[in-house]
Amino acid sequence: MEFRLIERIRARTMQGREDVRLGIGDDAAVLAVPVGQELVAAIDSMVEGVHFPVGTASADIGWKSLAVNLSDLAAMGAMPAWALLALTLPQAEPAFIEGFTEGFAELAQSYRLALVGGDTTRGALTVSVAVHGFVPPGQALTRSAAQPGDVIFVTGTLGDAAAGLHCLQANVQSSAHGDYLIGRLNRPTPRVQAGMALRDMAHACIDVSDGLLADLGHICVASGVGAEIDASLLPYSSAMLGLFDDVSARDFALGGGDDYELCFTVPAARAADTQANLARLGCGGTRIGRIVEGQGVRVRDAQGHWLDAVRRGWEHFSV
Amino acid sequence: MEFRLIERIRARTMQGREDVRLGIGDDAAVLAVPVGQELVAAIDSMVEGVHFPVGTASADIGWKSLAVNLSDLAAMGAMPAWALLALTLPQAEPAFIEGFTEGFAELAQSYRLALVGGDTTRGALTVSVAVHGFVPPGQALTRSAAQPGDVIFVTGTLGDAAAGLHCLQANVQSSAHGDYLIGRLNRPTPRVQAGMALRDMAHACIDVSDGLLADLGHICVASGVGAEIDASLLPYSSAMLGLFDDVSARDFALGGGDDYELCFTVPAARAADTQANLARLGCGGTRIGRIVEGQGVRVRDAQGHWLDAVRRGWEHFSV
Numbered sequence: 197m198e199f200r201l202i203e204r205i206r207a208r209t210m211q212g213r214e215d216v217r218l219g220i221g222d223d224a225a226v227l228a229v230p231v232g233q234e235l236v237a238a239i240d241s242m243v244e245g246v247h248f249p250v251g252t253a254s255a256d257i258g259w260k261s262l263a264v265n266l267s268d269l270a271a272m273g274a275m276p277a278w279a280l281l282a283l284t285l286p287q288a289e290p291a292f293i294e295g296f297t298e299g300f301a302e303l304a305q306s307y308r309l310a311l312v313g314g315d316t317t318r319g320a321l322t323v324s325v326a327v328h329g330f331v332p333p334g335q336a337l338t339r340s341a342a343q344p345g346d347v348i349f350v351t352g353t354l355g356d357a358a359a360g361l362h363c364l365q366a367n368v369q370s371s372a373h374g375d376y377l378i379g380r381l382n383r384p385t386p387r388v389q390a391g392m393a394l395r396d397m398a399h400a401c402i403d404v405s406d407g408l409l410a411d412l413g414h415i416c417v418a419s420g421v422g423a424e425i426d427a428s429l430l431p432y433s434s435a436m437l438g439l440f441d442d443v444s445a446r447d448f449a450l451g452g453g454d455d456y457e458l459c460f461t462v463p464a465a466r467a468a469d470t471q472a473n474l475a476r477l478g479c480g481g482t483r484i485g486r487i488v489e490g491q492g493v494r495v496r497d498a499q500g501h502w503l504d505a506v507r508r509g510w511e512h513f514s515v
Numbered sequence: 516m517e518f519r520l521i522e523r524i525r526a527r528t529m530q531g532r533e534d535v536r537l538g539i540g541d542d543a544a545v546l547a548v549p550v551g552q553e554l555v556a557a558i559d560s561m562v563e564g565v566h567f568p569v570g571t572a573s574a575d576i577g578w579k580s581l582a583v584n585l586s587d588l589a590a591m592g593a594m595p596a597w598a599l600l601a602l603t604l605p606q607a608e609p610a611f612i613e614g615f616t617e618g619f620a621e622l623a624q625s626y627r628l629a630l631v632g633g634d635t636t637r638g639a640l641t642v643s644v645a646v647h648g649f650v651p652p653g654q655a656l657t658r659s660a661a662q663p664g665d666v667i668f669v670t671g672t673l674g675d676a677a678a679g680l681h682c683l684q685a686n687v688q689s690s691a692h693g694d695y696l697i698g699r700l701n702r703p704t705p706r707v708q709a710g711m712a713l714r715d716m717a718h719a720c721i722d723v724s725d726g727l728l729a730d731l732g733h734i735c736v737a738s739g740v741g742a743e744i745d746a747s748l749l750p751y752s753s754a755m756l757g758l759f760d761d762v763s764a765r766d767f768a769l770g771g772g773d774d775y776e777l778c779f780t781v782p783a784a785r786a787a788d789t790q791a792n793l794a795r796l797g798c799g800g801t802r803i804g805r806i807v808e809g810q811g812v813r814v815r816d817a818q819g820h821w822l823d824a825v826r827r828g829w830e831h832f833s834v
Contacts, residue, residue, distance in 0.1 A: 217553060218655060221737070223590035223722060224557035224648075226655045229548045234536060237631065238543035239599035239645055243638035271542035280558035282601070282643040312556065319562035320639035324601040326558055329543075336537060336545045403542060418540070 201293060202281065202314035208301030209311040215277065216310050225312035227278060233330040236274035240265050244321035248382070249364060254292040256382035258299030261323040263384045264405065266307065267456040270391035271403040273337040274329030276307040281314040282324040288316075299383075307388060335395045337460070342400035342419035346461035346487040349470060351387045351479045353433040354408055355445055356380035358452020363439075373435035380433075384456035389477050394460055397470050401460035406453045409505070412493050415461070422490035425450075428498040431482040450495060461487050520612060521600065521633035527620030528630045534596065535629050544631035546597060552649040555593035559584050563640035567701070568683060573611040575701035577618030580642040582703045583724065585626065586775040589710035590722040592656040593648030595626040600633040601643040607635075618702075626707060654714045656779070661719035661738035665780035665806040668789060670706045670798045672752040673727055674764055675699035677771020682758070692754035699752075703775035708796050713779055716789050720779035726772045728824070731812050734780070741809035744769075747817040750801040769814060780806050 206220045218226035229235050242261050244250055262279065269276050281300070285292070304311065309327075360381035363374040387403070394401060400419055402411045408430075412423050430449045437445065457479075462470045467483060474481030495503045525539045537545035548554050561580050563569055581598065588595050600619070604611070623630065628646075679696035687693050706722070713720060719738055721730045727749075731742050749768045756764065776798075781789045786802060793800030814822045 218657065222657050222659070223587040224555045224593065224646075226591070226650065227554040227556060228652075229554055231550075235546040235548055235554070236543045237546060237597070237599060237645075237647070239601050239632055239643070240634045241601040241603060241636045241643065243603055243636050246637055268542040272545065274543065278556070280556060280645050282558050282560040282645075284560060284562055284641055313558055315559045315643075317560045317562050317641075318565055319641055322603055322636075322638060322641050322643075324558070324560065324634075324641075324643035326556075326599050326601075326645040327543075328556070331545065333547075338537065338541050340541070 201283070201288070201316050202311070205281065205297045205300055206311040208297055209304040210308045213308070213310045216312055219310065219312050220314065227312065230330060232332065234333050234336065236269055236272045236329045236331050236336060237326065238265055238268035239324060239326040240268065241322060241324040252382060254295030255299035257323065258296035259303050259383050261325050262300050262303045263386050263456060265325045265327040266386035266388055267384065267403040267405065269327055269329040270386050270388045271337065271401050271458060272331060273335060273391045273395040273401065274331045275392055276309050276327060276329045276388060278310050278312045278328040279304065280326040281311060283314065284317045284319040284322040286318070286321060337391065337394060337398055337401035339400055339402050339415045339418035342415050342421050342461040342487045344421055344487050344489045345464055346399050347464050347467040347483050348412065348423060348425065348459065348461050348485040348487060349481045350404065350408070350431065350457050350459050350484055351390050351474060351481055352457040353431045353436065354404065354455055354457060355436060355448030355452050356433050357384065357454035358448040359436055359440060373438040376433065376435040381454060384454065386456055387458045387479055390458055390474060390479050393473055393477060397466055397473065398460040398462050401458055404455040404457045404459050407451045408459060409450045409493050412459055415459070416491060416493060422488045423485060423493045424488055425485035425493065425495045427495050427503065429482065429484045520602070520607070520635050524600065524616045524619055525630040527616055528623040529627045532627070532629045535631055538629065538631050539633065546631065549649060551651065553652050553655065555588055555591045555648045555650050555655060556645065557584055557587035558643060558645040559587065560641060560643040571701060573614030574618035576642065577615035578622050578702050580644050581619050581622045582705050582775060584644045584646040585705035585707055586703065586722040586724065588646055588648040589705050589707045590656065590720050590777060591650060592654060592710045592714040592720065593650045594711060595628045595646060595648045595707060597629050597631045597647040598623065599645040600630060602633065603636045603638040603641040605637070605640060656710065656713060656717055656720035658719055658721050658734050658737035661734050661740050661780040661806045663740055663806055663808045664783055665718050666783050666786040666802050667731065667742060667744065667778065667780050667804040667806060668800045669723065669727070669750065669776050669778050669803055670709050670793060670800055671776040672750045672755065673723065673774055673776060674755060674767030674771050675752050676703065676773035677767040678755055678759060692757040695752065695754040700773060703773065705775055706777045706798055709777055709793060709798050712792055712796060716785055716792065717779040717781050720777055723774040723776045723778050724772055726770045727778060728769050728812050731778055734778070735810060735812060741807045742804060742812045743807055744804035744812065744814045746814050746822065748801065748803045
């Protein structure tokens with residue numbers, strides 16, 4: 197079934213990109229990276245029951261399998277171009293395939309992304325996507341460039357996906373707020389435009405896939421610095437605040453994963469500019485703390501007390 | 516476990532490639548395609564129980580998961596450069612990981628291939644590898660360039676992997692011949708050097724992954740031509756001839772998959788040169804038939820009679 201299924205999905209993604217010299221239908225794709233650009237590449241897998249609950253709509257699986265990869269490109273400041281898709285399915289069920297195709301293609305189209313290769317195999321539901329994008333030489337954002345004195349920002353709002361998963365798992369009564377949070381879990385928005393805009397503003401950048409503490413911890417380790425967060429500055433959606441108290445919201449934001457917002461650091465002198473630029477992009481950017489000498493991530497409450505990560509159950513997220 | 520495992524494998528593949536600007540450890544790799552080269556990219560998955568028998572040694576799984584992808588690059592005439600690895604495992608068993616790493620790295624090293632990204636997830640054993648290589652602009656080999664009058668060649672010997680699988684499944688008594696065939700199944704040799712050498716000799720090219728009839732059928736469809744094969748010319752290993760009669764060997768060669776030899780077509784005037792070049796490369800090349808006007812693949816026996824694909828059980832391989 198390899199070509200038929202992959203070809204069906206391809207037909208719904210971007211057609212006629214000039215940099216695709218030979219697309220699906222041969223042993224491999226032939227591609228042309230634009231002159232003067234570096235290639236940025238990542239691969240991520242999603243497994244049913246691990247990365248999305250059993251019963252997730254296939255359109256959401258298609259969307260999310262691409263979104264989590266585009267989020268990796270966003271964290272590098274790269275412009276998306278091409279994807280390869282390896283899809284393992286228990287059986288070739290038409291409704292599943294139609295839904296998957298729709299979700300994958302909808303997101304691909306908004307970035308002019310072309311599906312240039314793929315493979316379908318039979319087995320437990322697993323989706324691996326490799327994405328490729330471009331960045332001007334030397335301008336890729338990394339985890340390792342944070343400096344003491346930098347201001348720490350995040351895009352969007354935090355904790356929504358973890359709160360959405362809680363709504364699903366605890367069978368919280370259906371509501372507009374709950375639907376919003378579940379939508380944030382199932383259809384995350386990769387912050388591609390923000391990542392590209394940050395190329396000449398940010399020092400370090402990462403996407404929040406494992407939770408803010410864990411991912412900011414990665415920046416700290418890679419950069420050889422520490423970080424201080426003011427919990428009172430964490431940005432929440434109105435759905436979050438409508439359904440959960442402050443303490444729950446804070447726990448979702450700090451420890452929960454799957455948000456796919458960007459966490460990045462900028463020199464203090466650029467902080468106001470950065471905020472204005474991100475506001476123009478629509479996703480917004482919120483200052484949540486600062487980079488300091490030392491190591492590790494510490495969180496301070498509104499009264500200025502340091503929170504105890506161990507007691508709060510975040511210790512397995514600390515680095 | 517993502518970074519530790521992927522980092523361990525990376526440490527055993529090629530280090531210090533200049534075209535890897537940023538390797539494993541960030542959200543994505545940053546890569547530089549050499550000026551004046553096109554990028555060739557493919558992805559393939561292997562699922563336990565589908566692409567390799569349950570109980571296959573993990574070193575063989577590591578080797579084969581990369582080999583089948585390098586074979587796709589070989590079929591395009593590309594030089595391998597980088598790989599991304601998505602590994603789904605039921606548990607992080609040290610012996611499995613050590614073996615997988617060894618097999619993957621052994622093959623990677625022989626092509627100076629760098630592992631530049633990866634993802635590990637928990638689930639049913641599934642290995643997806645995306646490979647990237649380079650080819651001079653316009654020189655990629657394709658399935659669609661065969662012309663009537665071309666001579667059809669294959670590298671190496673055919674049917675060994677299918678015969679090896681038969682030995683495994685039928686519990687054929689262990690022997691040097693049987694071990695050789697099982698080795699061909701578990702550790703296929705991607706014909707990378709042959710593929711690169713064929714860039715300016717071959718018209719069409721494909722790797723034999725689904726069986727000669729099926730794969731040559733793909734060339735015929737893509738090129739709008741037919742093909743005639745002389746069964747008496749099919750190249751067999753001495754292990755095959757030592758264990759199986761001619762009819763079984765022919766069935767393995769025509770219908771069996773997993774050989775990862777190259778099947779390609781060259782203008783008749785270049786056939787002698789081609790044969791000499793492939794002999795120098797060590798894998799050898801054998802003329803097995805010719806491209807004709809029309810469509811489909813026909814097979815003729817030593818007496819000149821056309822074989823009946825339906826009666827022989829190959830009909831599901833025909834196109």
